Amino acid sequence: MRSACASLIFLILVLLEGTSLSFAQTSQERAREIIDRVDRMLRGDSSAGRVTMTVATRQWKRTTELRIWSEGTDKVLIRVEAPKKDQGTATLRVGDNIWNYLPKIDRVIRIPTSMMMASWMGSHFTNDDLVKESRLIRDYDVWIDFEGPRDGVEVYEFRLTPRPEAPVVWGKIEYQVRKADLMPTWAKFYGEDGELKRTATFSEYEEMDGRLIPTRMRMSPEDKPGEFTEMKYEELEFDLEIDEGVFSLKSLRGS
């Protein structure tokens, strides 16, 4: 969740600086190039925004207001603004580390590796999603699976397969991007056994701070029909100066 926009679309693929393309095959090279462009557009160098997150499970449905700051490829701060009960609860990600701040008990807790696959703030995202989202292009090989019209719209469809020994949880990711404006439309995540595990769908493409982005993203787990987590961008600014101190444990506490 480096940029607020990329945190909206956790799965956007980043072409890390200095990634060598010399070994890549031409089709892979092209695929990476497109995905890199999509990511740059959605991510920016830094971002700050306001998001409404709606989580619906079989037992309950809740909406929280979040404020998100991001910088570069590995710094994100997310703070809950509403409802009152959760106000001040915050998550900081720097590199591979994630800390949660809990205002009720006034404690900062680092998420241990064993809990990376656990839910983040009760949503259908895991803590791991927060970290791995930035690494997709480092951990996966990218292929263009399909290029052409789908329902009258010209699209690219990418297939991402994990590189050998990459520490990943997905066996395969499929990802569709509109050709005309490079807007993502959906992404499908498959387990190691090839079974579809969850689907992300993007919609409501709007301009924010001069950039077109999908302002709504919904993640639906396959094994829990009817459940979803939806993130809706209310406001988003790109490429602003963010004080270094924002991504610190002190700022996580809200002080």
Place this chain on the structure above:
Amino acid sequence: MIIVRLGWRNLWRNSRRSLITIAGIAFAFASLIALIGVARGLVVQLLRNGTELMVGHIQIHDRDYLPDRDLYETLGNLEGHDWAGLIEQLKHNPQVVAVSPRVYGVGLLSTGEQTAAVQIIGIEPRLESELSRVIDRDVLARLTPGSLLLGTTLALEIRAKEGDEVAAVAQASDGTLGNDLFQVAGVVQTGVAYLDRSLAFARLEDLQQLLALDSNRIHEIALRVQDPLAAAEISKEISQIAGLPSEATVQSWRELLPQLSEYLEVAGAANAVIIGLVAIFATFGILNTMMMATFERIREIGMLTAFGMRPSSVTLTILVEALFLALLGLAAGFVFGAIIMRYLTVYGLDLTRWTGQLTMLQTRIDPVVKGVWNWNAVISAAITLCLVTVVAAYLPARKAVRVEPVEALRAPVMQ
């Protein structure tokens, strides 16, 4: 009647021979009693070790709770259930010794620098101490409101010691991130690696609050019964109780711990083989003694036939005599066996000499095996030995009465 009297008198005509036979039967029976007692003791021991640490003999859950331990699948589902009333009802069953309600939560425990993932178990300390041996009674009693008991490895991992404050964070049932501060009331060593690594006990109501569960929502009721080997039947009985919530399942340890169940079956079969072998050896010993004893009396039997006693009566006399021998032997053997069993039930066999401390199937093994009476097996052993004795007498007796009296009288006197 005369035959019975004759048989009895015959018995003491050669008292040394009779006593040797009786001693043989007694020794065989006493060994079998002790062996059966130890075998059953071992099974009961394994069962106790496997169940009484935490699991109990019977558990009640919502149908969908296991195997995932889904937070929402409490007894009576989202509405909850009057579990206190159910527990009262369960206690009325004379077989039920202890009943303990439990809530389970998955979360994080943190001292600040160190954080670990744990399973927190919410319990009623008093009820739990009646049921499980995982933590000593007086340690459990220290579990006051707002406190936690931690396993040793876990406490080490998060660097918490008694009196420290730890933060607990868990996904609550209303979608929020439940969080509370607890004081470490004690650090416990169970001797079972996985429990020491992940064990955290809190009071039932504290955990319910952390997980945003209403006070009538619990995940599990565990029971301990008098006879764990009868747990399957008792759980069937319990599943008929009216106070049970709908969609509840009652399972005995046989279903809850299939590994243990299988292991006990294997152990039981191995014991049966050993007991069977000893029984066969004992049988041959008795067969041998009885045959010798009857063969050496061919002259005597010939005499009786010569006097005009009907062959069938002669056979019957010998059989009655053998029956007396068997009964006396069994009685003596029982007394002797009971003395050994008395020792075994009180002191038991200490296996530490050979094994040291043991854990098996993730349970702590008590190294002292105590004898347990298995009456069914003892009675079948008695019947078997009795039959063997009589049959062993019958074969030579039948042969003896067929011998011509003149031939028989020529047989050497062996006294």
